[in-house]
Amino acid sequence: MNNSIEKLEDIRTLMALFESPGSLDGGGVTRLAYSPEEDEMHDIFRDWGERQGFIAYTDAVGNSFLENDAATAAAEEGEPCILIGSHLDSVIRGGRYDGVAGVVSGMACLKWLKDSGRDIPLRVAAFRCEESAGFGRSTLGSGLITGVIDGDDIADFRNPDGRTLAGIFEERGLDLHPQKIDGVSAYFELHIEQGKVLETVGKEVGIVEAIAGPRRFRIVIDGQADHSGATPMEMRSDALCAAAEMILAVEKIGQAESRFRSVATVGIVKCGPNVMNVIPGWVELGVDTRGINTISIDRMEQRIRISAENIAQERGVEITMARQYEDPPCEMSPHLMDELEQAARAVGATSQRMVSGAGHDALSFAEIVPTAMLFIPCRAGISHNIAEYTTDEAICTGASVLLNTISHH
Numbered sequence: 001m002n003n004s005i006e007k008l009e010d011i012r013t014l015m016a017l018f019e020s021p022g023s024l025d026g027g028g029v030t031r032l033a034y035s036p037e038e039d040e041m042h043d044i045f046r047d048w049g050e051r052q053g054f055i056a057y058t059d060a061v062g063n064s065f066l067e068n069d070a071a072t073a074a075a076e077e078g079e080p081c082i083l084i085g086s087h088l089d090s091v092i093r094g095g096r097y098d099g100v101a102g103v104v105s106g107m108a109c110l111k112w113l114k115d116s117g118r119d120i121p122l123r124v125a126a127f128r129c130e131e132s133a134g135f136g137r138s139t140l141g142s143g144l145i146t147g148v149i150d151g152d153d154i155a156d157f158r159n160p161d162g163r164t165l166a167g168i169f170e171e172r173g174l175d176l177h178p179q180k181i182d183g184v185s186a187y188f189e190l191h192i193e194q195g196k197v198l199e200t201v202g203k204e205v206g207i208v209e210a211i212a213g214p215r216r217f218r219i220v221i222d223g224q225a226d227h228s229g230a231t232p233m234e235m236r237s238d239a240l241c242a243a244a245e246m247i248l249a250v251e252k253i254g255q256a257e258s259r260f261r262s263v264a265t266v267g268i269v270k271c272g273p274n275v276m277n278v279i280p281g282w283v284e285l286g287v288d289t290r291g292i293n294t295i296s297i298d299r300m301e302q303r304i305r306i307s308a309e310n311i312a313q314e315r316g317v318e319i320t321m322a323r324q325y326e327d328p329p330c331e332m333s334p335h336l337m338d339e340l341e342q343a344a345r346a347v348g349a350t351s352q353r354m355v356s357g358a359g360h361d362a363l364s365f366a367e368i369v370p371t372a373m374l375f376i377p378c379r380a381g382i383s384h385n386i387a388e389y390t391t392d393e394a395i396c397t398g399a400s401v402l403l404n405t406i407s408h409h
């Protein structure tokens with residue numbers, strides 16, 4: 001689609017506002033949760049809102065909000081409003097679009113509604129600590145206010161400086177047990193895709209059908225660490241060779257389930273003793289499986305377990321597998337997906353339905369209100385990396401789809 005010059009200029013101006021906090025040589029940013037850099041991002045967000053005449057406030061966990069007069073009036077009547085949100089923190093050496101593009105799209109919608117004199121109640125949120133890089137757990141800001149995360153469970157989590165979340169909350173006068181957010185009729189989030197699908201198929205926006213749920217395992221392989229020169233080939237139990245078979249088995253299992261849009265990855269390999277002249281006696285693998293179909297995810301787990309038993313037997317090693325972490329897949333609201341699709345058509349943006357392989361703040365909101373996500377392409381699918389890039393045009397197109405959606409909601 002062709003964006004208007006005025007709207008593009010708005011996106012450019014908004015993105016530029018957020019440029020400096022945590023900027024690194026080479027183009028990326030580091031804005032960890034509850035750090036001065038993240039604080040600065042939130043200050044910029046609220047300051048812009050106040051200058052534009054919107055109401056700006058912070059909630060009990062430090063999330064920032066802007067709302068227009070129509071939203072304030074609606075709240076006084078006990079009527080809900082639409083919420084557009086995303087986050088302003090980043091991973092270490094991350095990009096400047098992950099999260100920010102979504103917050104900027106919401107700010108643009110606020111401005112464009114005001115410019116055109118339309119009284120549509122809209123709130124825009126900038127959430128804290130979406131990235132697990134801060135405290136080892138993702139979507140804290142949105143999770144706490146939706147009741148998806150219990151503050152007691154994360155109080156002792158520490159940031160890279162070793163400080164606990166409870167300590168930081170106390171110092172800042174925040175509350176690990178906030179009131180649940182209310183007055184929201186629907187939640188929308190625009191986000192860069194963080195994958196290559198849209199770029200590959202040449203579509204301008206992606207309408208997320210479901211957010212994949214990760215299920216992660218730790219696999220430990222115990223063999224025998226022997227002298228690599230003195231131990232004949234037939235007398236070995238090489239844990240790393242067993243691990244190699246295990247890794248390929250996981251790949252094959254993921255491939256077989258890809259028609260259900262599941263994926264399986266071995267992302268961690270630790271080898272002991274990791275010495276040139278010793279047969280590896282011990283290996284740990286970290287396995288990440290994800291999908292939107294629970295039956296497929298269950299089947300992957302079962303097949304990985306069977307593979308582990310078979311490889312253990314054939315190779316004379318011991319293999320133990322433990323589930324480390326699990327989040328169920330999360331479906332987006334079919335009704336809101338239709339609305340996004342119609343809006344994309346109305347503004348002339350090409351669209352495609354797709355799966356989100358990564359988690360987002362939308363996961364928290366899907367638990368309490370109808371929720372939808374809109375993806376925009378990012379260059380080569382690169383994200384969580386200083387090379388992350390998307391165009392102002394792409395953000396503007398996505399924001400225009402959101403504007404059209406909320407205008408007809």
Ligand SMILES: [Zn+2]
Binds near residue numbers: 098099130191360
């Ligand atoms: Zn993000």
